[in-house]
């Protein structure tokens with residue numbers, strides 16, 4: 001049996017778009033604006049749980065939020081942990097991501113069930129909670145916040161804006177879907193996948209990444225020098241997959257013409273051990289094998305599996 005180690009944490013779930021959202025603000029109701037970012041700066045800091053390691057999805061989601069705000073508004077927002085010792089943090093403007101030690105996070109978590117997340121402003125806007133019951137819910141919450149309030153969908157898809165303003169009365173409680181994959185493959189559209197993308201391409205919908213003829217997608221996968229790995233792709237269409245340890249010289253790994261299934265969806269894997277002989281990373285480049293026609297690659301998951 002092989003062990004999963006893929007870049008960053010081994011994850012098996014991804015968050016797909018929200019099924020239902022209910023807010024405390026209905027159409028036509030007056031809301032009071034709460035400014036998070038104005039003129040490229042912010043008074044808020046992002047706060048995350050001190051006890052989690054940097055690979056924890058909740059922590060990575062906090063980093064994603066920071067990155068989204070910076071990209072969309074140019075505002076540098078600090079990210080700190082919730083450990084303040086004896087310091088009084090009640091007046092500090094904080095965006096609390098995940099299950100922090102603040103009372104507001106605890107109160108918000110009481111309001112939701114396991115498959116929900118919550119985004120809620122407390123009091124006069126000093127504390128904004130963005131959390132799920134677990135790190136997957138928190139990732140879904142951050143994604144929702146980024147898309148709906150920051151105007152950020154991905155590194156290449158966001159609105160430039162001077163301000164981020166949310167309603168002071170904001171309370172979103174929403175259900176999300178986790179799609180489990182049997183073997184730990186990372187699914188397009190997840191924040192895990194986002195962390196692997198070196199060159200973005202194509203469009204993502206319902207856990208699939210669809211390339212068009214001239215699109216070139218590059219994942220950068222992290223491993224350990226000298227270890228053995230198998231690369232597994234769940235893919236269909238006219239794919240052409242090349243790999244490179246240095247991002248300069250690419251070698252052919254496989255293409256749709258190598259298997260007997262024509263362009264059907266399937267899990268295709270190849271030994272990539274040799275590329276880790278002298279490198280901790282592997283660039284995986286996916287493009288259309290035959291760009292002159294319409295059949296193009298669709299990617300369902302990517303997985304780098306360490307060999308025992």
Ligand SMILES: [Ca+2]
Nearest residue numbers: 238290293295
């Ligand atoms: Ca094609």
